[in-house]
Amino acid sequence: MVDKEDDNAPTPSQHFADAAPKGSVIFISAPPGFKNAVWGGLMSARAKTLKVQGVVVDGRIRDLAEHRGMQIPVFAQGHSILSQGAFLRPSEIGVPATMSTCPVVVHPGDIIVGDLDGVVCIPRDQLEKVVVYCQKHTTIDNHCMEDILQGATVQDTFKKRRGV
Structure with missing residues (x-):
């Protein structure tokens, strides 16, 4: 436009x-x-x-x-x-x-x-790399959700699952 x-x-x-x-x-x-x-x-x-x-x-x-x-x-x-x-x-x-x-x-x-x-x-040439990255971090976040729903704190969960 x-x-x-x-x-x-x-x-x-x-x-x-x-x-x-x-x-x-x-x-x-x-x-x-x-x-x-x-x-x-x-x-x-x-x-x-x-x-x-x-x-x-x-x-x-x-x-x-x-x-x-x-x-x-x-x-x-x-x-x-x-x-x-x-x-x-x-x-x-x-x-x-x-x-x-x-x-x-x-x-x-x-x-x-x-x-x-x-x-x-x-970018089309980055698609495979992005898919792998997303799969990895979706799995990590799914584990974080399980931990939090079972009573873990966000801080402890992030330290355990995300390393921060």
Whole structure:
């Protein structure tokens, strides 16, 4: 996304919701400081027909009830009733994009995983390493939970299981 008045940025030949590959996760980066939504219910309807797995917006969305009703996972920094077209316009599709809140660059083909706690982006070449790390630490936390539920203190459990 770029400022609507930016005449120098490229313009895609198709709508970005139509360009999503089947089974993909759509990532949209809006410039910081804009208060309008860049994704809405109509776009989620199109994404659902394309069998998109989810949408991550570095910016704002609208039509929350529609996304939930369609049961398509949509993650965003916030929401707004203002539409995209009033302030922003799409620019490039399928290119690396830097998150506005941190120096993470999302590349086409990266693995994006989200749940109620948030969203992470995993570079495809790091996936195996991340899976091993997650399995190890999930096992540790499961043991911590067992110990705590059996009456151990958090401090003792972390020292025993996490080494801290």
